[in-house]
Amino acid sequence: MRIFPIRHHSPASALLLERSIEADPPRRILVEGPSDADALIPVLLDEGTEPPVAILAWRPGGPTAIYPFAPYSPEYVALRAAKRLAIPARFFDIPASTAMDRPESETAPADLEREICARLGYGSYEEFWEASFEAGGMDAETFARLFLDYARLMRKEPGRIPELDRLREAFMAREIAREPVDGTLVVCGAFHAAALADGEADPAAAPEPGPRAEVAVIPYSFARLSEQAGYGAGNRAPRFYQRVHGEGGDFRRASLATVLDLSARLRERGWGGGTADAIDAYRLARSLGAMRGRSAPGLDEVREAATACLLQGNPAPLRDLLGESAIGRETGRVASRLARSPLQDEFYAEARRFALPIVDEPRVVKAGREASAFLHRLKIAEIPYATLVGEKWRVRWTPATDAALLRRIEMGATLREVCGRVIESRLPAARSAGQAAELAWDAGAADLPDVLARAIARCADLAAEDRDLHSLAVAARRIGDDALRRAILARALLLLPEAARVSDDGASAVCEALRVLAGSPGFDEAFRRVLRDELAHPRAAGLALALLRRSMSDDERLSELSFRLSADPSAARFLEGFLSAGWRTLIRDRELVSLLDRFIESMGMDRFLKVLPVLRRAFSNLTPAEARRLVERVVEVRSGATTLPSRKAEAETAESLALAIREAERTELAAFVPLRLDPVPVRCDRFEDLLAIRDRYIFPFAVMDYCARASVEEMRRTRDRLWSDSSAAPLVVAALRKRPDTLAIVEDPPLAPIAARTAVELCRARPDSERVLRRLAAGPLPVCRWAEEALAERGSPAQREAYRHRCETLLREHDDDVRSARRAEDPRDRAAAVARLRDPLFVPVLREAARDPDESVRNEAALSLAFAGDDSLVEEWMAHRRVHLLAILGAEIPGRMP
């Protein structure tokens, strides 16, 4: 007897096993797999079957067990080789019927494995496995021997062998011994192989088979395979390991193929990187592999190298791509002429008829009436395939779909029958009108008229005595029968005032009911009673007020709102209920907006501050678009007309945004409506609009657009103010760098000092700006210094040296001033010295002086700093001594933009 230890889903195991079988064909092969599924081996090996597939075992209404096979699973490869070489082969593990009653316990703690990994320097067991066995480059014999030894070591760890494993090993030993054949090859997991090889298993302890189970082969998918926990190896990236298998176990080639595939996919999505980059990435993967002691790089190395080489360190784009590239979307196929149940036949036929996708990834489809009924039936029959999202269906085939189809056969031979049974069996259990109505709705959706009629009758019976508001509201929403619906609504309204007296726990249900009931005949009377009832839950009362809308006069509503919000303990919850009417409703309803606006305006500061947290919380739920709409609404309500362009306008104009923001700022709403607008391309023609949106984050877009389009005259008019703005300046430089007529804007000094700094930056970026720079260099401080510096930068080494020399001279000349600015005893001396240091070279000294204990020195420092072009302190000083500074500075220092 020969024993070949394998790891499940390991391509190396599969390849070496296949080689071993071919080199020395055995006379019989026993494969780890449920022995009661032997009859399915021909199905597995049929030409029409393509892995991944799985053997599913189940007992009607009972437990299940599943055994997946990938194309590179050693068990599958062994069976295939056996067929090719005409060697008898069968499964010899405990029957699925026995295994399914003994759920696998959690794998025992693998301290030993952790210890081995840590000692050898591997981060995880997977890494260790891949480096040592998978990509170890061994021959079959060495692999089998080492792996078996490794498994023996593992088994020695106390508490390592679960009870189920002992039973399985006993069963396997008995199967081997049952009809001994010379030249038997045993293929099973290394852990068990060690027990069998060493005679540790006791055939007498084999368990008795459980009650018979149904078995079938179902299609499986790589996506599911990658989710199967507890096996490792090939599971986490089936497609990658299939590549490895296809390349004869060569990880290098598989990794290279994956890197190339990835880089091609990345290029499609606009991430640069040609083949040369891909090669660099592959090289990095190899050296990473070498660092980790591997003979070839694996999936982890590919992922990390691609992130560093192709994606500039940003792993996000890989998440999807690596899924496609390494996990794969392949779904398996089972030979259709064999082993299909009538429900499976119906499912596949209908799916084909309605062109529904059979792939293991989510797809969204629209379904017509018939297709929709089919999908509803699947849902009712609890066959996992489709979920309703809004008006569309999200569908995804998974192996569980086929598994459920197989299991449902006990309920009927057609979906119609199964659904009818499911609903009928639930009807007697329905205890409220709501529950019955849900069932009726299901029956209607699944197009089952007889069942529908019975469900409606049941609902009517229950509604007559139902005292639960929530259940009645659900029934009213769900039931299609008009007469019954009216009756239910009337009953619900009758119960409402009483039902609204609930604690916080019940409030949500009442609010839900209010929404259903709003607008039904006679609702306003009942709603008013809720509103006036002091015992009613405040959230319900608030919502009732909002939903009453036109059934109440504006004044009446305003006074209600005002009154309720003055009642301290319940005000917050009342407002919450009021606002929960939904922003869409609120925004659409001019009167409500107006009411809210007037209410906020009418509050005194104390009240306002108290209500503020509630308002803030409520308003923070707005999306940016809703916030904008709300502000528009407020503006509209106040001005009595639509003043803003509709959303249909192609690009936002800075003008309209500025208008919106200016208007919004006039209303108190702006205090807590966050104007987070979408970062759209913005058109901006007028400088004044820029001023208005200075603090909004669309500002950069507007500046760029403005600079790209404004005429030379316009730019000249505004350059001093715009270019002096620290947040705009870099944008200006970026936007103007490429404009042919830029220099014309700069050509005509004098510029305000800080704007001039932007001008110099601009000139730096353009080789043709020498003339302009020279002119700037002839101007006053500090402009001349920056310009000189820029000129020196592009000049000859001698010119640069000359500039450096000039700076040094200046520093030397003012040596005394620097000293007295720092140390002179008399503040007047310090101030005088500071006043003489108006050059960019002295900015560090001036900064120090700006922290001088004496105020006159600090003043002087701010002034000198301003002259030196450092405006960081100007703002602060302007705030305190606006008049003084402005008077001194005159036109020299531009006012910063508001």
Next chain:
Amino acid sequence: MEAIRQSAEERYASELAALQADDPYPRPPGWRLSPRRVETFILGSERPVGGVAIASKYVGDRALVQVAIATLASDRALLLVGEPGTGKSRLSEHLAAAVSGTSDLMIQGTAGTTEDQIKYSWNYALLLAQGPSEGAIVKSPLYRGMETGRLARIEEITRILPEVQDALISVLSEKSVAIPELGRALHAARGFNVIATANTRDRGVNEMSTALRRRFNFVTLPVLRDLDTEMEVVERRVRELQTDYDVRAEVPRDVVRILTTLFQELRDGRTRDGRTKVPSPSGVLSTADLIGVLFHGAILAQQFGAARVTAEEAARSLVGAVGKEKPEDLRLLREYVETVVPARGEPEWRAFHAAASRVLREGT
């Protein structure tokens, strides 16, 4: 004279010597240690090597560090990208110390960095006296790295003007610098490579030219999201700063925990339990800022307090740091202190609340 701050190779001289003595793995040409030993140096080792305990110098993803090291042995240069406080510069320094035995070959990138500073410039006195000669060359750190086959570092590469950055392209692709004045070129000795760092808050890496970007492998160092990890990093850095600057005030764990929690919550815009929305300031809230706040708190405590950082110093230093960029952020901080903090009943949080609201009221 004792330096204020020791370089990595000085600080860890004994670790490096021990690793070098016990290094069975192959070394790339020009390297002092094998890649595996470099990894041990950076990540630390549970077991002493050659009798010397190897401290962990970077907390975080092992794979990232491995990618960084493998890159240095490859044709491409390494660019470490991350927010302030993610440890880019320290990782760069430690890598250089381990691979080349020196972390001194460093160019600090600024808007004023010139091509001269990257390649070489001239000693003008000698240049005038002798004409172009070997003696008159003033070698940049990069030049010296090429000459001696060691790693050169460029800090904050994205602050350098793109045109100047591009001077690196030929260095990185040809591994040589032409010196036309002398009619020769400098060819890099094996072992030379470049580690650059870039701050995501600065002008982005996207402004680097494509040609230059392709010479780099990018390793993004993540922001620390885990409370304990961030605390560990912060505590260690603050301790180091304290040793360097001889600030002895004790920084209690409670205070570190409070401030780290606060930074993480403000950064994420929600409380750690995920239940409460928190206003998120626009200003900087990096780990580096947190380290700065705690260190500043320690100085305050040393100079004016009881040599132990209390809620008082923590609050003062925090308010100073948050308010320095945008007064608006102070308002958000106040909101956080008044809404989120009072809900926490632990005595240290109560103390912090009292101190912070007082400091905020005073408007320090």
